[in-house]
Amino acid sequence: MSDMQTKQASVLENIDAVRAMIKRHKRNDVVFSIIGLIALMIGLLTLCTLFIDLIMDGYQRFNLTFFTEFPSRRAERAGILSAWVGSALVMIVTFLTAVPLGVAAGLYLEEYAKKGWLSDLIEINVSNLAGVPSIVYGLLALGLFVYGLGLGQSILTAGLTLGLLILPVVIVSTRESIRAIPVAIREAAYAVGATKWQVVKDHVLKYSQGGILTGVIIGMARALGETAPVITIGALTFIAFLPPSPISTEPPFLNFEWLTSGFTVLPIQMFNWLSRPDHAFHINAAATGAIIIVVTLLMNGTAIWLRYKIRKNIKW
Numbered sequence: 001m002s003d004m005q006t007k008q009a010s011v012l013e014n015i016d017a018v019r020a021m022i023k024r025h026k027r028n029d030v031v032f033s034i035i036g037l038i039a040l041m042i043g044l045l046t047l048c049t050l051f052i053d054l055i056m057d058g059y060q061r062f063n064l065t066f067f068t069e070f071p072s073r074r075a076e077r078a079g080i081l082s083a084w085v086g087s088a089l090v091m092i093v094t095f096l097t098a099v100p101l102g103v104a105a106g107l108y109l110e111e112y113a114k115k116g117w118l119s120d121l122i123e124i125n126v127s128n129l130a131g132v133p134s135i136v137y138g139l140l141a142l143g144l145f146v147y148g149l150g151l152g153q154s155i156l157t158a159g160l161t162l163g164l165l166i167l168p169v170v171i172v173s174t175r176e177s178i179r180a181i182p183v184a185i186r187e188a189a190y191a192v193g194a195t196k197w198q199v200v201k202d203h204v205l206k207y208s209q210g211g212i213l214t215g216v217i218i219g220m221a222r223a224l225g226e227t228a229p230v231i232t233i234g235a236l237t238f239i240a241f242l243p244p245s246p247i248s249t250e251p252p253f254l255n256f257e258w259l260t261s262g263f264t265v266l267p268i269q270m271f272n273w274l275s276r277p278d279h280a281f282h283i284n285a286a287a288t289g290a291i292i293i294v295v296t297l298l299m300n301g302t303a304i305w306l307r308y309k310i311r312k313n314i315k316w
């Protein structure tokens with residue numbers, strides 16, 4: 001066999017080996033896709049099964065009275081008025097606490113902080129904090145906010161606690177959204193004489209706001225369903241009054257007394273009803289659980305819609 005024929009045979013063998021490798025990789029991709037699809041379907045079917053079960057158990061309480069009545073010792077007269085109002089007020093404090101601080105921290109770490117061991121250490125710790133069990137934040141808040149700062153078992157304490165809980169999520173989502181922006185956008189802004197702050201304000205934040213909003217809403221949805229931290233700081237399990245209104249009729253038309261008021265939230269109210277031996281209270285708990293799931297799904301759906309809407313309107 002001549003040298004030319006030997007080289008041709010070697011090339012053909014290499015081509016066959018490459019084709020076999022590509023075929024094997026494609027087969028592995030198909031297998032991985034099937035496994036991922038099965039895992040996704042298991043999760044979705046489990047969620048749908050639980051959701052349908054809650055609706056079937058609690059559909060009797062899906063009426064206006066259930067939302068406008070206070071909790072009661074009589075299951076048929078009990079409602080979630082104080083619970084959903086308390087959840088709304090706690091979410092306001094959580095939002096005002098976590099979002100400005102989280103976005104500012106993510107923006108600083110990504111755009112202004114010098115790259116080095118210190119920034120790497122901060123990034124690792126922020127990522128680790130996102131995976132810390134929520135009960136740890138409750139214990140931290142109990143020692144720091146309730147006893148250390150003397151804020152008591154109040155709406156302010158609960159909002160600060162949940163704000164700390166979702167703060168790492170907001171920081172990480174902010175940084176990832178900023179990293180996704182092409183470098184060419186920054187370079188083009190600098191080329192026409194823009195300052196660092198103008199680049200950040202008019203370009204970086206503008207193009208990353210979709211991802212930031214998604215992270216914020218997902219974090220808020222998580223905070224809405226948290227139970228362990230608010231139990232730890234002493235949320236009330238039975239409350240038949242509403243906190244003072246945040247809005248006043250006298251200047252400056254704002255009232256901050258509600259921040260120091262006692263409170264309860266939807267997961268706590270659900271937990272309270274589940275602990276009762278009467279099956280009628282379990283129906284109320286099922287209805288409350290279904291409402292929490294619906295609100296959470298709406299918040300996540302809103303996040304997806306906002307991200308799609310913002311990205312559609314932005315022209316790179």
